[in-house]
Amino acid sequence: MAAGFKTVEPLEYYRRFLKENCRPDGRELGEFRTTTVNIGSISTADGSALVKLGNTTVICGVKAEFAVPPTDAPDKGYVVPNVDLPPLCSSRFRSGPPGEEAQVASQFIADVIENSQIIQKEDLCISSGKLAWVLYCDLICLDYDGNILDACTFALLAALKNVQLPEVRINEETALAEVNLKKKSYLNIRTHPVATSFAVFDDTLLIVDPTGEEEHLATGTLTVVMDEEGRLSCLHKPGGSGLTGAKLQDCMSRAVTRHKEVKKLMDEVIKSMTPK
Amino acid sequence: MRSEYLTYTQARPAGRKSGLHVGCGAMEGAMRSDDKVCTETGIESSSRGPGCSLRHFACEQNLLSRPDGSAAFLQGDTSVLAGVYGPAEVKVSKEIFNKATLEVILRPKIGLPGVAEKSRERLIRNTCQAVVLGALHPRTSITVVLQVVSDAGSLLACCLNAACMALVDAGVPMRALFCGVTCALDSDGTLVLDPTAKQEKEARAVLTFALDSVDRKLLMSTTKGLYSDAELQQCLAAAQTASQHVFRFYRESLQRRYSKS
Numbered sequence: 298m299a300a301g302f303k304t305v306e307p308l309e310y311y312r313r314f315l316k317e318n319c320r321p322d323g324r325e326l327g328e329f330r331t332t333t334v335n336i337g338s339i340s341t342a343d344g345s346a347l348v349k350l351g352n353t354t355v356i357c358g359v360k361a362e363f364a365v366p367p368t369d370a371p372d373k374g375y376v377v378p379n380v381d382l383p384p385l386c387s388s389r390f391r392s393g394p395p396g397e398e399a400q401v402a403s404q405f406i407a408d409v410i411e412n413s414q415i416i417q418k419e420d421l422c423i424s425s426g427k428l429a430w431v432l433y434c435d436l437i438c439l440d441y442d443g444n445i446l447d448a449c450t451f452a453l454l455a456a457l458k459n460v461q462l463p464e465v466r467i468n469e470e471t472a473l474a475e476v477n478l479k480k481k482s483y484l485n486i487r488t489h490p491v492a493t494s495f496a497v498f499d500d501t502l503l504i505v506d507p508t509g510e511e512e513h514l515a516t517g518t519l520t521v522v523m524d525e526e527g528r529l530s531c532l533h534k535p536g537g538s539g540l541t542g543a544k545l546q547d548c549m550s551r552a553v554t555r556h557k558e559v560k561k562l563m564d565e566v567i568k569s570m571t572p573k
Numbered sequence: 574m575r576s577e578y579l580t581y582t583q584a585r586p587a588g589r590k591s592g593l594h595v596g597c598g599a600m601e602g603a604m605r606s607d608d609k610v611c612t613e614t615g616i617e618s619s620s621r622g623p624g625c626s627l628r629h630f631a632c633e634q635n636l637l638s639r640p641d642g643s644a645a646f647l648q649g650d651t652s653v654l655a656g657v658y659g660p661a662e663v664k665v666s667k668e669i670f671n672k673a674t675l676e677v678i679l680r681p682k683i684g685l686p687g688v689a690e691k692s693r694e695r696l697i698r699n700t701c702q703a704v705v706l707g708a709l710h711p712r713t714s715i716t717v718v719l720q721v722v723s724d725a726g727s728l729l730a731c732c733l734n735a736a737c738m739a740l741v742d743a744g745v746p747m748r749a750l751f752c753g754v755t756c757a758l759d760s761d762g763t764l765v766l767d768p769t770a771k772q773e774k775e776a777r778a779v780l781t782f783a784l785d786s787v788d789r790k791l792l793m794s795t796t797k798g799l800y801s802d803a804e805l806q807q808c809l810a811a812a813q814t815a816s817q818h819v820f821r822f823y824r825e826s827l828q829r830r831y832s833k834s
Binding site: 532 | 629688689690691694695697698699700701702703753780785788790791792793794795796797798799800801802805806809810
């Protein structure tokens with residue numbers, strides 16, 4: 298009977314749970330779904346990570362290639378993110394050119410990389426004006442169950458931490474690059490931005506880490522990207538119901554605790570990988 | 574609805590152009606702490622205190638003949654033209670059974686629209702969706718088309734203001750008005766409202782907010798750069814104060830348009 302009610306009146310069904318301060322999957326309003334991360338699983342990529350946030354699964358692969366630095370910034374490399382939402386992950390996406398959701402997510406990830414300065418682009422330069430690294434970060438969603446932005450940000454961060462770039466030397470006589478695949482070094486990751494997403498219900502209630510259904514029923518969403526020093530690199534609120542300054546404060550404090558959780562998880566995983 | 578407006582404007586004295594705007598420059602000048610017009614340089618214009626120094630802005634409504642509503646909004650040198658078509662016929666694939674389908678198209682000044690424009694379109698669309706009473710026009714479409722005429726800083730805020738004025742001009746039912754305000758934080762933490770392009774480039778962080786007219790709640794926010802939580806609250810408070818000027822301008826603009834004098 299509950300299933301019937303849920304089909305006919307999904308919003309009322311949700312409200313019944315929210316009144317008791319919990320959600321249909323048993324979580325509290327401020328609780329995240331189980332987060333698992335698997336780093337370095339793709340051997341053909343220079344860095345990779347798979348993140349699961351409940352059912353939402355995102356895999357990030359980073360490939361490094363050579364490129365000529367931009368003329369207006371000859372000592373900088375490039376980081377090019379791309380988020381792909383294939384028809385595999387959800388029935389709402391069709392095959393073909395990237396839809397709006399994918400484009401917005403790609404732009405969001407590009408903004409996070411730019412604003413939070415995860416990598417200093419100068420570190421990617423090999424020879425000023427001649428050669429630089431370009432990191433193509435491809436994020437593919439394998440299962441879409443809400444909160445794609447958090448999963449993508451985490452996957453990107455974990456994959457970048459896993460990237461190992463070989464040493465490159467420019468031979469003065471031939472002016473060609475000599476790549477030494479035996480000597481690899483990790484990237485210098487300066488900050489660790491972590492995204493926390495909220496959904497606004499009925500203009501007043503804020504819930505953390507919305508699932509696909511919750512996102513559909515919500516009247517607004519909010520994503521906060523914070524680094525370890527409590528600095529915000531992105532406050533993404535694309536329309537939806539209005540929020541007061543006090544509610545924003547609550548979101549910030551939740552984002553701070555989430556950052557600690559994610560950082561701890563990632564450090565544990567990386568530590569367990571190092572004996573290799 | 575549209576015919577009503579047309580007959581009304583024809584009744585006006587011949588000296589005035591129909592459906593003309595309010596260039597509220599003089600009033601804005603009085604509100605600013607300093608009267609200097611050269612805010613483009615941004616360096617020598619003296620202390621732009623937070624909360625009261627928006628650039629000169631002007632608005633013109635009903636300037637295009639084909640769309641149901643149109644508006645041109647100018648903030649300093651930034652200018653955006655908006656046209657609204659709706660409520661109109663909607664494609665069956667896009668129709669929603671109980672609400673109007675809102676669409677926003679943003680065209681940059683040069684080049685083809687790219688991923689950044691798609692992202693901004695979504696921000697503007699979701700902001701409009703929060704205020705437009707779509708339930709009054711189910712299975713219809715309301716399209717907002719924005720054309721960037723010139724960009725001299727605070728572009729997204731100008732787009733939001735133009736969209737709001739165009740929706741009002743089209744007579745689309747809304748539960749509140751909204752306005753866009755941009756804040757820039759420079760490296761020593763000073764807040765500058767409504768920054769010019771140069772100020773935006775040199776700033777450490779640029780925050781754009783869309784605020785509601787009823788109780789100044791935050792409808793939309795998008796930010797660039799790094800900043801702290803306290804700075805966010807400070808910018809939000811400054812934006813809320815500045816939005817009062819914008820809403821007052823909207824009200825006066827509409828009053829002048831419909832006054833019988």
